[in-house]
Amino acid sequence: MNARAALLHEDLRLEVGERKLADVGPGEARIRVEWAGLCGSDLHVMRTGAWVQEWPATLGHEVFGRVEEAGPALEIEDGTRVVLDSRLPCLGCEACARDPNTCPNIRFLGEARPGGFAAYTVVPGRSLHRVPEGLEGEDAVLAEPLAVVFHALNELTSVPERTLVVGHGPMGALAHIELRRRHADLPVSVAEPARLRSELAAALDADVRSSATEFPEGSFDLVIDAAGYGGVLGDAITVAAPGATILALAISDRPASIRPIELIEKRITLKGLNAFIDELPEAIDLLAAEPWRYRPVITDAVSLDELPEIAATQLAEPEGVKVVIHP
Amino acid sequence: MKTALAPRHAARIARYRPRRSVDGIAQGKLSSNETPLGPSPATIRAIAASAPEANRSAVGDARRRLLATEVGVETDRIVVTNGSDELCYLVAALFIRPAAPVVLSDPPYQINEIASRLQDGELRFVPLRNGVHDLEAMARAASDAAVLWLPNPHNPTGTAVEHDGLRWLLRRVPASCIVVLDEAYRCFVDRERRPDVHELLADHANLLVQRTLSKSYSLAGLRIGFAFGDREVVGAIDGVRPPFNVNSAALAGAAQALRDRAWSNYNVAAVRRERERFAASLQELGMTHWPSQGNFITVRPRDPARVRSLLADRGISVRDGEELGLGGWLRISIGSPPRMALVRQVLRETEAADGG
Numbered sequence: 001m002n003a004r005a006a007l008l009h010e011d012l013r014l015e016v017g018e019r020k021l022a023d024v025g026p027g028e029a030r031i032r033v034e035w036a037g038l039c040g041s042d043l044h045v046m047r048t049g050a051w052v053q054e055w056p057a058t059l060g061h062e063v064f065g066r067v068e069e070a071g072p073a074l075e076i077e078d079g080t081r082v083v084l085d086s087r088l089p090c091l092g093c094e095a096c097a098r099d100p101n102t103c104p105n106i107r108f109l110g111e112a113r114p115g116g117f118a119a120y121t122v123v124p125g126r127s128l129h130r131v132p133e134g135l136e137g138e139d140a141v142l143a144e145p146l147a148v149v150f151h152a153l154n155e156l157t158s159v160p161e162r163t164l165v166v167g168h169g170p171m172g173a174l175a176h177i178e179l180r181r182r183h184a185d186l187p188v189s190v191a192e193p194a195r196l197r198s199e200l201a202a203a204l205d206a207d208v209r210s211s212a213t214e215f216p217e218g219s220f221d222l223v224i225d226a227a228g229y230g231g232v233l234g235d236a237i238t239v240a241a242p243g244a245t246i247l248a249l250a251i252s253d254r255p256a257s258i259r260p261i262e263l264i265e266k267r268i269t270l271k272g273l274n275a276f277i278d279e280l281p282e283a284i285d286l287l288a289a290e291p292w293r294y295r296p297v298i299t300d301a302v303s304l305d306e307l308p309e310i311a312a313t314q315l316a317e318p319e320g321v322k323v324v325i326h327p
Numbered sequence: 328m329k330t331a332l333a334p335r336h337a338a339r340i341a342r343y344r345p346r347r348s349v350d351g352i353a354q355g356k357l358s359s360n361e362t363p364l365g366p367s368p369a370t371i372r373a374i375a376a377s378a379p380e381a382n383r384s385a386v387g388d389a390r391r392r393l394l395a396t397e398v399g400v401e402t403d404r405i406v407v408t409n410g411s412d413e414l415c416y417l418v419a420a421l422f423i424r425p426a427a428p429v430v431l432s433d434p435p436y437q438i439n440e441i442a443s444r445l446q447d448g449e450l451r452f453v454p455l456r457n458g459v460h461d462l463e464a465m466a467r468a469a470s471d472a473a474v475l476w477l478p479n480p481h482n483p484t485g486t487a488v489e490h491d492g493l494r495w496l497l498r499r500v501p502a503s504c505i506v507v508l509d510e511a512y513r514c515f516v517d518r519e520r521r522p523d524v525h526e527l528l529a530d531h532a533n534l535l536v537q538r539t540l541s542k543s544y545s546l547a548g549l550r551i552g553f554a555f556g557d558r559e560v561v562g563a564i565d566g567v568r569p570p571f572n573v574n575s576a577a578l579a580g581a582a583q584a585l586r587d588r589a590w591s592n593y594n595v596a597a598v599r600r601e602r603e604r605f606a607a608s609l610q611e612l613g614m615t616h617w618p619s620q621g622n623f624i625t626v627r628p629r630d631p632a633r634v635r636s637l638l639a640d641r642g643i644s645v646r647d648g649e650e651l652g653l654g655g656w657l658r659i660s661i662g663s664p665p666r667m668a669l670v671r672q673v674l675r676e677t678e679a680a681d682g683g
Binding site: 035139180181196199295300 | 365596600665
């Protein structure tokens with residue numbers, strides 16, 4: 001069976017065409033994709049070609065859809081509404097034998113196998129998470145990135161007093177909203193130059209400036225890097241207060257220049273975080289309970305044919321916050 | 328035989344029939360010109376916090392002062408109502424005597440027509456010209472009118488009249504005719520095209536400017552409208568409105584929403600951005616539509632029934648123009664980006680040169 005899909009070629013050309021879908025194997029399911037979110041890591045792959053195991057790649061790992069066909073040994077009704085767990089543990093290592101969530105060889109949908117920027121995708125049954133009635137697909141598609149945010153914020157061991165979010169794209173905005181949900185009166189500052197993104201930050205009652213360097217040095221006990229530009233870690237360390245935590249969420253392979261002495265003298269904890277472990281069901285539940293809280297981050301929704309153009313914009317000079325695709 | 332109890336003129340009034348969402352999918356309700364984003368989180372908290380005082384009747388004086396500050400008039404020049412619609416009924420009740428001439432565009436904003444008919448006024452409909460108020464014809468029709476209703480941008484077309492046009496009209500309408508400038512959609516109008524109502528009010532005591540917190544402040548469900556203008560006109564309305572016409576949850580929500588200006592700004596920016604995207608797509612498809620300055624666009628598809636049906640399949644309801652005096656048209660409110668993507672998809676399917 002063929003499916004219309006976004007095809008990222010090895011020369012990093014992105015086009016929409018047809019791709020042959022894998023047969024639905026035992027324990028697998030074919031999903032008709034209704035919404036797929038464009039993630040910063042998709043943009044990273046489009047920019048670098050990193051992590052792709054087979055060209056052309058069909059990216060997209062934030063997916064809401066319906067089960068179209070369940071393979072042998074998978075008990076789930078056709079039509080079931082699901083979001084996908086983006087992680088593909090190897091299932092062959094010792095860690096997987098204990099808990100696949102801890103697999104050190106983990107790969108991701110869209111990179112290890114064709115993902116959600118397509119009319120259909122075939123995934124392992126263990127990737128499926130049911131979406132409760134009443135939670136719309138266009139809201140549920142935020143479950144995966146929200147789980148990533150949960151995972152990061154769950155790392156905090158104390159309630160921050162003053163937070164700076166650097167970069168108010170999808171991850172920064174979701175982290176901001178989630179922080180405010182957990183601590184309604186927490187002062188949050190945001191560094192973001194793009195207009196719509198900074199307007200959203202202001203709407204959420206943040207003190208917004210166009211760059212992290214515009215904030216006084218040593219101001220924040222929590223700094224979240226959701227921007228990933230070259231100098232961001234250096235800037236984060238500068239504005240961090242003694243004893244602060246810096247959470248690095250943005251995916252970037254740009255060299256970062258820092259002065260370790262600042263890190264040491266200020267006793268800063270710098271944590272890099274990737275994906276999530278078991279937070280996806282919690283994210284689905286929360287989206288079902290309070291979809292209004294997270295909805296404002298979706299600023300762009302386009303068809304599959306429009307993906308190459310909007311991806312180019314997001315790569316060059318991002319305008320919107322979260323882009324979702326309706327294949 | 329039972330004696331007819333309902334007044335004959337009221338029985339002739341066509342009812343306003345609000346549309347419902349498809350299968351209860353609120354995000355798909357693109358039929359009532361509501362905004363896709365809800366109130367700000369702080370406003371939601373404020374509304375919830377007002378609940379324990381629900382046993383008390385609410386007095387809205389403080390909110391009246393807030394709104395007066397918001398629009399830049401003295402407190403006694405503003406009246407707060409239970410949604411804009413209540414204001415329409417109050418204006419009609421006060422200023423339209425039976426058989427009094429009333430001017431409104433054709434098609435009109437429905438509530439203006441209903442409120443005028445309820446007073447048994449003599450309705451003078453002035454057909455729109457290319458979807459826009461025909462100000463010359465309206466001025467002529469208003470030579471002895473009691474009230475002239477002027478929604479701007481107009482509903483159901485979304486077209487807007489600019490400052491100079493309004494000034495021209497006001498100079499020609501008799502000073503005894505109340506001109507109700509309904510600016511429900513003002514927040515979505517290009518900034519440079521928004522009329523300077525204060526300048527107009529300075530010269531025209533018969534001008535009453537009507538606004539709402541339903542749109543940019545996302546409080547349509549709480550019903551908060553207001554109007555400002557000449558002290559005497561506003562005072563007359565305020566003097567006869569029901570004493571506790573705006574409820575306590577609405578007043579609490581309004582107070583916080585007015586503080587959350589950045590939320591309102593984002594809400595408006597998001598709607599305008601999506602409106603532009605929708606208009607560009609209509610342009611590309613060569614679809615007939617009115618250039619809208621509101622949070623909706625009214626379009627004329629090849630087959631409106633088919634479009635409505637395909638949209639309903641995707642959980643989307645839109646307003647049939649037939650119900651608004653625009654047979655063959657559909658009025659589509661600007662919804663969330665995902666819902667608008669589905670709308671564009673359906674129209675590509677039905678309207679593309681080789682589609683249908």
